[in-house]
Amino acid sequence: MDETGRERTARAERAPKESGGAFAIEFRDLARSFGDIEAVRGVNLKIPHGQICGYLGPNGAGKTTTVKMATGMITPTSGTALINGIDIVKNPIQAKLMIGVVPETGALYETLTPIEYLALVGRLYHLERDAALEKASVFLELFGITDSSERIMTGFSRGMRQKVLISAALMHNPDILFLDEPLAGLDANTAVVLKELLRELASQGKTIFYCSHVLDVVEKVCDRVVILTEGEVVADGGVEELKEMTHRASLEDAFTKLTSEGDLNAIVKAFSESVTGRAHGAGNEK
Amino acid sequence: MGQAMRSRRSGDDRLHAGSRANEQAADWGQIRALFTAGIRMDLRSARARQRGRIKIPPMIAMLVTYSVIGGLLAISLARTSGPFTFTLLTFSAAMFMTAITVIMEYSSVVVSPDDYGILAHRPVSSRTYYWAKVANLFFYVTCTATALNLPAAIVVGLRFRGGVAVGFLYMIMALLACFAAAALVILLYSTALKLFNYRRFNTAITYVHSFATLALTFGYVLIPRMLIREHVFISIEKGLWVWFAPPAWYAAGVELSVGLGDSRNLTLALLAIVSAAVVIHAALTMISLEYSRSISELAGSSAEDTVEVDQRRLQTRFAAFGVFFCRNDEERAGFELMQAYMRRDRKLRLRIYPAFGLPLAVYLFGLISGGLNDPLGPRAAEGTFPVRELLGFYCVFVTLFFASAITQSDQWKASWVFFSAPLENRVGLLVGARKLVIWRYLFPFFCVLFVLLSFAMPVVSAALYLFITFVLSLMAFALLSMASPFMPLSQSIEKTKQARQMGLIMLLGVAMVFLVAISETLRDGRVAGLIAVVLLLALAGLSEIALRRRLASKLAQDEFLG
Structure with a gap:
């Protein structure tokens, strides 16, 4: 008998309990190439339920490509991404029902109102229309954008869009969240609320895969940090573990040591000299 | 003391005037960079890059299409009684299509609302922006007008007296006509934006465009085809109307170049050149970074969006x-x-x-x-237009x-x-x-x-x-x-x-x-x-x-x- 969308949703909600000890997220030799460029090279990772995992790396390290593969937006060249033990390539529907995504691009259908957009997302996750609308209204109220709920999003600030995107990711109460720079554009108060919300969700057993460049936040929020550079994992552990491993006092220093090829101080100096023109004795002061 | 004050004030004024002049000066390096970037964007297909596939750049594809349209038009209108009728019809079509293209591509070809956000915080003077946009506009219109008119120019060169020289003159007049058409659209569009509500105006443009398509089909696709089918040798006589039909002014110039026409042709040709110069000059004054900001503000204003959504709920x-x-x-x-x-x-x-x-x-x-x-019912007579x-x-x-x-x-x-x-x-x-x-x-x-x-x-x-x-x-x-x-x-x-x-x-x-x-x-x-x-x-x-x-x-x- 064919399973309806709503039945699948219900089954997905039971999945963590039934996953028989499977990890919430598991990557096995996950790799993706674009032509000759190897964006991600054989990433192996096991993230248990209820963990907030920070996924860090310099620009172009392959973070967003990993998220895209893990969320089924693109197919890996090789390797496997498992969500609650389910292969996202082989069984994408079942896997996607368990995840919520906040993409880095912040793209949404601006010509819709927030309510309409969230209703659309609700449809895609087979939520009852009324339930979806009610939930959407509550989210928008909590985020303080109820006044704008009937406005099309063309004129929205990045922060307001981000609030809608976060609401959309939470609409179907997913077991696992993939957040790519979720704090981008958010005001300080909302950022605090979101950070606390992530902790609260993690305490309820939800798993959060958190990509960010803001190391302070990662240090405060994440239980575990994975550092990626040039498509490969170069470090994996708790914040304190990474500090010990690199003999550095802060996560920022540890990150720098692991991902920077050159001496950052030397780069800063060279930059400064280039800006002022002193390096070549051709200052632009008049 | 008062004199010293005045002297200092006039010194300050000179300083400010100098600074303003500096701000307003065109930077040719920047113009070249902006112009090149504009052409690159015209010739590039973003999707093709992303997918790693070779794809014909959209502008090239458009120019090929326009050349074929121009060719079909030139062939279908070749059965005309003389250079005036032929040129009148081809110029009308070319001017019309140029105008429509400029309306359709206004935000990318003329002034983009995004320009202000991208360039306003950079040291780009309004004059620099102006010349870069003007260069882009000229490039764009030159390309489209050439694609549309080149086949007709060849027909003119082959069919009417004068050969290559007349074909060349035809092209010059065609370019002038298309520039004038583009300029007129810019002038009208910019003026209308100042007078009317931006959103309603753009909605109106949608319907105007629909009407324009109707007119184009009606006037330039159906009538010539029917006339050819009916073996009618198209001939349009000059009357009082020529003074009110800009394509006729340019056509009169071409007719003059093949040794036909009279003093009226000369006056019409002069009228074409003068009016083109006036319209182009007036239109170009509309192009500025400040104008981009105005459009940006108008486009971004969302105050009425709520109203719009509520009002339209009934219609859904x-x-x-x-x-x-x-x-x-x-x-x-x-x-x-x-x-x-x-x-x-x-x-x-x-x-x-x-x-x-x-x-x-x-x-x-x-x-x-x-x-x-x-x-x-009964079959239509043989040869009736279907x-x-x-x-x-x-x-x-x-x-x-x-x-x-x-x-x-x-x-x-x-x-x-x-x-x-x-x-x-x-x-x-x-x-x-x-x-x-x-x-x-x-x-x-x-x-x-x-x-x-x-x-x-x-x-x-x-x-x-x-x-x-x-x-x-x-x-x-x-x-x-x-x-x-x-x-x-x-x-x-x-x-x-x-x-x-x-x-x-x-x-x-x-x-x-x-x-x-x-x-x-x-x-x-x-x-x-x-x-x-x-x-x-x-x-x-x-x-x-x-x-x-x-x-x-x-x-x-x-x-x-x-």
């Missing part, structure tokens, strides 16, 4: 009824998304609505020429616009949500969007046509004829969607794509084989006709099945590359 009830035809959540999502976008996205409407102008132009033409004969078949063709052709437009959006990157959502049936999204198009646009349009046709033929004949055409349209919609197998609003809008679509209308002169065959069968016998209709319905069903299979295989492998 009819369309909302159509959601009952959707079989699952994916179809409903596609239906509702497309419904909102068709209602609010002016760009989307601008790309689609002109399509309706084509069949309406043919209908008008049919009314005037008496060509809308009863498909079940208005009814052409009407059917254009009705079917409307679906081409929908088939590609519903997959494109400026906000295509938002389609990531379809890739991350647990959709077992991605096909359903496009199917839902197509159902909206059929229910909200195609069906009502055919109902309107039925009412209109009922004035020209018996009601039963009109109903039968439109039923067949409607089924053919659905079949064409399915086949055309196979060429655009993407999820709704998931593809970027490439500049000039709209223009290429407009070109396709004129290129695809494929006969309505099915429509003619079935009409003939119906006329010959009811039973045979019924069988033909049933066969047509079966074909339509098969094309829908084929579409869904194609979509299923294509969309299953689709990746989000944003």
